[in-house]
Amino acid sequence: xxxxxxxxxxxxxxxxxxxxxxxxxxxxxxxxxxxxxxxxxxxxxxxxxxxxxxxxxxxxxxxxxxxxxxxxxxxxxxxxxxxxxxxxxxxxxxxxxxxxxxxxxxxxxxxxxxxxxxxxxxxxxxxxxxxxxxxxxxxxxxxxxxxxxxxxxxxxxxxxxxxxxxxxxxxxxxxxxxxxxxxxxxxxxxxxxxxxxxxxxxxxxxxxx
Amino acid sequence: xxxxxxxxxxxxxxxxxxxxxxxxxxxxxxxxxxxxxxxxxxxxxxxxxxxxxxxxxxxxxxxxxxxxxxxxxxxxxxxxxxxxxxxxxxxxxxxxx
Ligand SMILES: [Zn+2]
Numbered sequence: 001x002x003x004x005x006x007x008x009x010x011x012x013x014x015x016x017x018x019x020x021x022x023x024x025x026x027x028x029x030x031x032x033x034x035x036x037x038x039x040x041x042x043x044x045x046x047x048x049x050x051x052x053x054x055x056x057x058x059x060x061x062x063x064x065x066x067x068x069x070x071x072x073x074x075x076x077x078x079x080x081x082x083x084x085x086x087x088x089x090x091x092x093x094x095x096x097x098x099x100x101x102x103x104x105x106x107x108x109x110x111x112x113x114x115x116x117x118x119x120x121x122x123x124x125x126x127x128x129x130x131x132x133x134x135x136x137x138x139x140x141x142x143x144x145x146x147x148x149x150x151x152x153x154x155x156x157x158x159x160x161x162x163x164x165x166x167x168x169x170x171x172x173x174x175x176x177x178x179x180x181x182x183x184x185x186x187x188x189x190x191x192x193x194x195x196x197x198x199x200x201x202x203x204x205x206x207x208x209x
Numbered sequence: 210x211x212x213x214x215x216x217x218x219x220x221x222x223x224x225x226x227x228x229x230x231x232x233x234x235x236x237x238x239x240x241x242x243x244x245x246x247x248x249x250x251x252x253x254x255x256x257x258x259x260x261x262x263x264x265x266x267x268x269x270x271x272x273x274x275x276x277x278x279x280x281x282x283x284x285x286x287x288x289x290x291x292x293x294x295x296x297x298x299x300x301x302x303x304x305x306x
Contacts (some may be wrong), residue, residue, distance in 0.1 A: 075217060089270035090216055090290070142221045157217065159224065159268040 017042045018039065018124035018185045022192040027205045035132030035202030037175070038195070039124035039209040041086035045097035046182075047107055048088065049165075050115040056091045059113040063095070065083075066109065075155045077168040086155050086168060094166070094182075124188035126195075127170070127209060129178040132202040139198040141167070147177060163187045210283045214271040215290050224268035229253070231261040231291070233274045256279055263291060 019040045027034065043199040049071075051059045060071045071093050077086045086094040093108075099102055100120060107116050128137070134145055140160035144150060155168035163183055170178040183191045196204070210222040229255055238246040257280060264274045273291035278284070 021256055090292075142224070157269045159221070164268060 005035055012106065016024075018041070018121065018188055022124075022189045023196070023206055025206050025208045027203070028196060029200030032202035033120070033203035034130065035203045035206040036128065036130040036136055037133075038204055038206045039127040039129075041127055041180070041209045043088070043099065044120065044125065045095075045100045045103040046123060046125075047095050047110075047118045048115075048116075048117045048119055049093045049110060051091040051206075057112060059110070062110060062113045072155075074152050075157070077155045077170075078153075086166065088157065088166065098189070122185050123182045124185050126181045126183075127178065128181065129173050129175055130202070130204075131152045131175045133175070133177055133179065136195070136199045136202060140194055145177070145179075155173065160191065163191045163194070165191070210285075212264060212274070212276060212285060214266050214269060214274060214290055215271070216272055217266065220266070220269060224266060225264045225274075225284055226267050228263035228265065228273075229261045259286070 003119075017040065019042075024041070024042070038168055048058060049063075056071070064070055066078055067083045067085075069078050069083060069085050071085050072078050072087045075087045077084055082098050084096045086096065088094050095107070103120070104118075107118060110116050137145055139167065141158060143156055143158055150156075152169050152171050155166070157164070158164050159165060160181075160183075165181050165183050165189070167179055167181045170180060172178060212222060213219045214223055218256045233249055233253075236242075236249055241249075259277060260280050261275055261277050264276050266272050266274060275287075275289045275291050275294060277287040278287055279286070
């Protein structure tokens with residue numbers, strides 16, 4: 001057989017968002033209502049920072065000097081202009097950047113003060129709002145998310161339907177409380193299975209943020 | 210049952226894994242007698258009442274905790290971070306040296 005190479009197939013590496021394959025922009029559930037607004041987040045930089053024994057203060061100083069935010073010592077999110085720090089356990093934090101510009105250089109600097117692990121594509125992130133947001137979360141979260149018990153800026157490590165999650169509360173929006181939730185990327189499908197079943201009765205609008 | 214993690218606050222027991230009694234101390238390696246090692250590995254008191262035990266907050270902050278629980282009622286009298294106890298022991302050893 002003659003060798004033919006008429007139309008070589010170009011290999012295209014296409015970046016996939018953490019939610020692709022699980023969901024997309026649109027709406028589902030009860031018609032004519034939108035009690036839940038789910039915003040699929042992407043494009044952020046994310047890294048874990050783990051201070052060595054006795055190293056938390058040098059890390060904290062470096063982060064404050066560089067980014068102007070103070071690492072929280074309790075389960076909270078501290079938000080800056082471009083970067084957020086989220087408590088992730090004793091002497092551990094997540095650092096989130098609004099964009100990945102200069103991200104690896106920043107992580108290189110911080111690596112002098114902590115064990116730094118790049119996680120930007122390792123988590124699927126979701127922002128939840130809407131008038132029924134606490135009702136849908138109440139179906140899976142074992143924490144009291146009432147505004148009196150879970151204040152703006154509070155954060156928690158817990159699980160929803162056996163999926164480990166990290167969540168926190170942002171300042172209220174027009175429909176009340178706003179939460180962000182991170183799950184391991186490999187669990188995005190399982191999480192969405194719980195979420196879509198739980199949110200359907202309220203009507204849910206999904207947007208890509 | 211809810212356990213109040215010193216890091217995370219009150220959480221349902223399903224977020225934690227139970228290990229067992231917190232107080233048995235491993236005898237000193239090769240110097241220990243077979244009887245002392247057997248005691249350490251196998252013998253537990255199984256008290257009806259106050260019990261100090263290790264729990265791991267696996268679905269939360271990943272810290273090991275020492276929980277003092279009444280085995281009859283599940284009432285929890287104290288929860289400490291196990292690492293702090295270890296640091297305290299190290300400090301004591303350091304003071305002795
Ligand atoms: Zn905890």
